[in-house]
Amino acid sequence: MAELYNGHVMGKSVIYRILDANLDRAREGLRIIEEWCRFGLNNPDLTEECKRLRQELAQWHTAEIRAARNTPDDPGTQLTHEREEYRGTIHQLLQANLCRVEEALRVLEEYGKLEDRQMGRVCKQMRYRVYTLESQLMAYGRHQQLLEAQLYLVTSPMPELLEVVEAALQGGLKLIQYRDKNTEDGERFALAQSLRQLCDRYGALFLINDRVDLALAVDADGVHLGQQDLPIAVARELLGPQKIIGRSTTNPEEMKRAIAEGADYVGVGPVFATPTKPNKAAAGHEYVRYAAQHCPIPWFAIGGIDVNNFNEVLESGANRIAVVRAIMEAEQPTLVTQYFLSQLVRMETMKAIQNTQVGRG
Numbered sequence: 001m002a003e004l005y006n007g008h009v010m011g012k013s014v015i016y017r018i019l020d021a022n023l024d025r026a027r028e029g030l031r032i033i034e035e036w037c038r039f040g041l042n043n044p045d046l047t048e049e050c051k052r053l054r055q056e057l058a059q060w061h062t063a064e065i066r067a068a069r070n071t072p073d074d075p076g077t078q079l080t081h082e083r084e085e086y087r088g089t090i091h092q093l094l095q096a097n098l099c100r101v102e103e104a105l106r107v108l109e110e111y112g113k114l115e116d117r118q119m120g121r122v123c124k125q126m127r128y129r130v131y132t133l134e135s136q137l138m139a140y141g142r143h144q145q146l147l148e149a150q151l152y153l154v155t156s157p158m159p160e161l162l163e164v165v166e167a168a169l170q171g172g173l174k175l176i177q178y179r180d181k182n183t184e185d186g187e188r189f190a191l192a193q194s195l196r197q198l199c200d201r202y203g204a205l206f207l208i209n210d211r212v213d214l215a216l217a218v219d220a221d222g223v224h225l226g227q228q229d230l231p232i233a234v235a236r237e238l239l240g241p242q243k244i245i246g247r248s249t250t251n252p253e254e255m256k257r258a259i260a261e262g263a264d265y266v267g268v269g270p271v272f273a274t275p276t277k278p279n280k281a282a283a284g285h286e287y288v289r290y291a292a293q294h295c296p297i298p299w300f301a302i303g304g305i306d307v308n309n310f311n312e313v314l315e316s317g318a319n320r321i322a323v324v325r326a327i328m329e330a331e332q333p334t335l336v337t338q339y340f341l342s343q344l345v346r347m348e349t350m351k352a353i354q355n356t357q358v359g360r361g
Ligand SMILES: Cc1ncc(COP(=O)(O)OP(=O)(O)O)c(N)n1
Pocket: 152, 154, 177, 179, 209, 210, 224, 225, 226, 227, 228, 229, 246, 247, 248, 249, 266, 267, 268, 277, 300, 302, 322
């Protein structure tokens, strides 16, 4: 069937070329995402969903549609954007490919309707499934990254904030909390946006202290809430299930409550009295030892920890720590970050070796 559109004759082959190109695009994008779900995340459910979507698309990719392909005459093959040639992190790679799949499905939905109504309907449903896949994938990646993070930088306000944070990121830091009690909101928002971008560049998680609204405004990975801040349930309602919510705890009761309320991690402290939080009495090593024995979710020892005393904290059972001054006020934030991280990894390795020896009897 040839149809006139604006004076042009539109043959079936034009529609078929569009369908062919977008079926290819969607299937390739899904394959790229699937490889990460399979080999990167080791997640059978997400891998399976990518595979199912690819197979369902393949059924629409008929021999007739494939026969319309005419790559040599396609002016689009020469067009690339600089951004397509660079992927800084896995997160960016996944985002780019999810976006590509979603766009391709939208094209298939619209042009598919010209060919077969059912194709339009099916592609629309698939697009919604890809949105769900995107949320699950991002949430899973975020929580995996939280599990892997052993060092947590909580920032303090200073003129060189971005430079210090970047220096720590260069040292391998993967988890940052923007904590700023006094700056006015406009500037706080601008700083939070800059930190968000910086963390994206280095593939680090970015959380906001206290403020759920600010976390939403800059699309942070989550929030940290103290005992006097919003209830976890309210923050969860506002942020959704994919974001990370941390809670400060000073004793076992607070820890148990935070876990029951659905915190993703807890702060355990202050281990030592600290001028950064002058009105909070030290919870001490005893609470760190309690956390090491009983806390089933990721927990970060915090409060007064520095390069001189942090081995004591590790000996009490901590394998994750959070610091403010030790990095923010360091002369060489990159080196201090590297030192903390290397010691934390060393401690993990020693524990793993000891466990193997105990296992062997
Ligand atoms: C990782 C981490 N642990 C504890 C805190 C303290 O939170 P909070 O008790 O709400 O006190 P402020 O930081 O808001 O003064 C934290 N921020 N991060």
